[in-house]
Amino acid sequence: MPRSKRDKKISLTKTDRKGLAWKQRIIEDIKFCVGKYPNIFVFQVQNMRNNLLKDLRQEWKRNSRFIFGKNRIMQIGLGRTKSEEVETDLHKLSKRLTGQVGLLFTEKSKEEVLEWAENYWAVEYARSGFKATETVVLPAGPLEEFAHSMEPHLRSLGMPTKLEKGIVTIYSDYTVCEEGKVLTPEQARILKLLGKPMAQFRLTMKCSWTKSGGFQLHVDDDINDETLADSAMEEDEAFEDNNSDDD
Template identity: 30%
Template sequence: MPKSKRNKVVALTQVKKKDRKWKESLVESIRDAVDTYPSVFVFRCKNMRNETFKSLRDDVSNTSRFFVGGNKLMRAALLGKESEEGLKTFAEHIVNNRDGKDDDDDDGGGGGQKQQKETKKQQRGRQNEEFDLNTTTTGIVFTNLSKEDLMQAMEAKETKDFARVGQIATETIVCPEGPVKNCFDVPMSHTLEAMLRKHGLPTKLNKGVVECVNEKIICKRGVKLSSDQCALLRQFGYKLATFKLRLVAGWEKSTGETEVFMNEDDSEEILDYGTDEEEEDRFASDGLPKSMMLPEGML
């Protein structure tokens, strides 16, 4: 085909990389805040949403100051305050804000097939853990507020939002056969039928009503979401992501001691991803009656 001669809009903008001056200004700002505020906390933000986080910063702007940057850079800024030796223990929580587990406990003995299955299961859990780390933002906040007041301000901003690509589904959502309705039990508009079918939902129009031809599992609990699944969840109105901030550790200038907090997120329910043996047996019966299945020992 001949090349299109239409005028195309080309963006000439370029994002400037954060240079050394920006890093030096961040370090200076953090060190000045150490002298200004009586306490500092390390916080963890899961499912960061800029608008909600900006609203929180505006609400406590008179009493607190937030810093979100490179973890190692913020740690180095705190460790540079030689007069505050108590910050050394506190600064370690900026980088080591989650406990890690090493998977170097492989046994070199027999049972190669069993060992391979365990390795696959460990790898799957490690990938989900790595994604959880990627969707978690760590920062520090200098404040005049007490720990209770700061936690109350953070909890007030906890909101639900639509999940993004790559997030792990927190629940299983199924679209049953028949008229398609969203989470509020409202029928889908006929204008959305083409879009729903485009994203993998088996739909058709029946006298202006959007119907699902077969039962469709939109997402499964514990499985990463694709772009099509996120688009469907948005249309159905399911918000599976929760913007939340939790305090990890705190340091008081008056006492010079570091306090580590136990959050409810530290004991989150571990999702059951099943075993590889269950995956191998998923085709054992396939829902067939016994009369149509092969006798035992024929496989």
């Protein structure tokens, strides 16, 4: 009789990992995009959401390309110093690839992109660590929007709930969060269950580079563009040597 495959176990040691080939592909993609697109932006993400970034990639795919990956890999693609850079002054973009940032390669004009970024935002649910933008208080009484099966879960999140005649009910006033205070994981889950988004997904254009105009800074910082990043290169190479199995 053939052996059942329903409970077949797969060793995690056999799964693929993002190694040198994956890193090299990102680097080559960036170099290709530098040659293809006339304008490049370094953007910073507020309240990152993968699904919204995926939507933007789909919306802009006709004449643009978003690349969002490990900063040090993107830095290598652009060139971290004057001697490495693919085009003049691209190392200035590379220096600003810090934090939660990405690259936008586009055929759209600089003015068009900056205006779009200024006005674009999407409402999202806040995560733990986010500061509440308002105070939310639930008065004692029934919560008819929740099925009776949700009551144990609501109680586990700290809400003073019980079932009364099959209806989820709060038996005392409950403050979910207070304006200006950092949300806990439980508070963030409750706000999502209540359908109360508090965060905004936004992109801020830190700086840009155009083939016709070169580098331009759009958000002030304390980076010295005249100083080469040789020390940073040495530190990064040492990091790679010591952590070659981590990626």
